[in-house]
Amino acid sequence: MSRLHIVGGNKISGEVKIQGAKNSVLPILAATLLIKGKCVLRNCPKLSDVESAVEILRYMGCTVTFEDDVIIVDSQGAKNYDIPDILMRKMRSSIMFLGPVMGRFQKARLCFPGGCELGPRPIDIHINAFREMGIKVIERHGCINCNTTEKTSSREITLPFPSVGATENIMMFACTLKGKTVIENAAKEPEIEDLQNFLNKMGAKIHGAGSGHIVIYGGRELFGAEYKIMPDRIVASTYMSAAAITGGELYLKDVVPSHLSAVLSIFEKAGCHIKKGRDYIYFKAPEKLKNVKTIMTMPYPGFPTDSNPVIAASLIKAKGTSVIIETIFQNRFKYTSELSRLGANIKIDSRVCVIEGVEKLYGAKVEATDLRGGAALVVAALGAEGETYIDNVFYIDRGYENIEKVLKSLGGQIERI
Secondary structure, three states: OOOEEEEOOOOOOEEEEOOEOHHHHHHHHHHHHHOOOEEEEEOOOOOHHHHHHHHHHHHOOOEEEEEOOEEEEEOOOOOOOEEOHHHHOOOHHHHHHHHHHHHHHOEEEEEOOOOOOOOOOOHHHHHHHHHHOOOEEEEEOOEEEEEOOOOEOOEEEEOOOOOHHHHHHHHHHHOOOEEEEEEEOOOOOHHHHHHHHHHHHOOOEEEOEOEOEEEEEEOOOOOOOEEEOOEOHHHHHHHHHHHHHHOOEEEEEOOOHHHHHHHHHHHHHOOOEEEEOOOEEEEEOOOOOEOOOOEEEOOOOOEOHHHHHHHHHHOOOOEOEEEEEOOOOOOHHHHHHHHHHOOOEEEEEOOEEEEEOOOOOEOOEEEOOOHHHHHHHHHHHHOOEOEEEEEOHHHHHOOOOOHHHHHHHOOOEEEEO
16 A cells, blocks of 8 residues: 655645546546447546546457557447446446446446445436436346337436536437437536537537537447547646645646636635636745635536535635535545644534634644545645655545656655655
C-alpha cells in the first residue's frame, strides 16, 4: 500500500496542463461497444477507474491498447453480455455499461456497482427509464438481468432527477433503436455534451445535450471514430484549491473556463483574482482567503458536488465562517473528520457543513475516505505546517493522474512512499 507524504508551507504556483476528464472518458469508453470496429480516444488520463473500464471491455472480448494518453478500442470481437461482480464493484460508474451492452446484444447481466461510499446512487432511475424503453428488467441477488426484442423507440422519457448516468445510458441505448427518443429533465453537465459529440462522430444523430431536452434519432449506422476527451473541470478546481490555500498563482492550460463558472465565482468571492481566455485560466490567490457565506451544490450549471470537498479544504484557513450545503450525496461530508485531525474547525449537521476559519493547520496522519475527500486532504496538507501522511491513496488514484508529480512541479513538497 502506498501513501502520500506532504510537507506543507510551500506556495502552489506555476503552469499546469489539465488532464482529460474522468467523467467523460468512462462513458465514451463504454460507448465503443455500440460499433463493431475501432475507436481511437485521445487525452485519456491514466486512472485506476479508466483501467477498470478497460478491463471490462477486455473481458467482454474487445481488444484494447492504452499507451501515453491514447486508448484504441477494437470492439469487433465483443461477445460477452455479462459483467461479473468483481469488475462492477471497482467503480461507481460501471452501471454506464448497461446501455451499450443492451444496444449491442439486446440483453445484459450486470451486478450493482461499487466505488466510493457517498450514499445511495439512484440505479432505479436507470432501470425505470429502460423499462419505459421496452426492456424487461429483473433484479435478483444483487444483479440486473435485462433483455428486449423491441427495435423501435418513439417515446419521451422524463427523468425524476437530472441523473448524469441515466441520461448517458439512455442516449447510448437509444442510438441503436429505430425512431426518436426524447429525454426530458436530462442532465446538463459538459460531460453529456462530450458524449453526444462522440456519438455523433460515430454516425449518431443527437442534439440538445447541455440542455434539459435531448433528442436521439436512432437506428442509424454507427462506425469507428477518433475523438479527443474534454479537460477535467474537477481536477482544475482541485489545483486551484491547492493554490488558494497556499496563496499561490497558477496558469491552467487546456481548460474550458465556462465549465468552471460556478467554481470560479466562489473563488472570486473568496478574494482570488481570475482571468479567463478561450482555453486557459490565470488564477492568483490572496495571502489569506475571505470566507464564503453560503455554497450550495446543485446539478450543472450549479456548483458541482465533486468540487465540494476541495473547496471546503481551501476555506478552512479563510477569515470568518463559510457554509456548504450538500444536496446531491448524503454522505459527502465523511472527509471532514479527517480534516479535523489537521486542525480544521468544522461542524456537520446532516447535509450542512459549517467551517470556522483557523489561523494554522498542522500535519497529521490521515486516511482518504473517498476520491474527492482524499483530494481535499491533499489540499489541506499543502496548507498545513509540518508533515502529513495520507493513507488509502488508491481512492485519489481513481480520479487524479500522478497528483504528486503535478503538485511537485508546482512547488509542493510531496512524494509517494
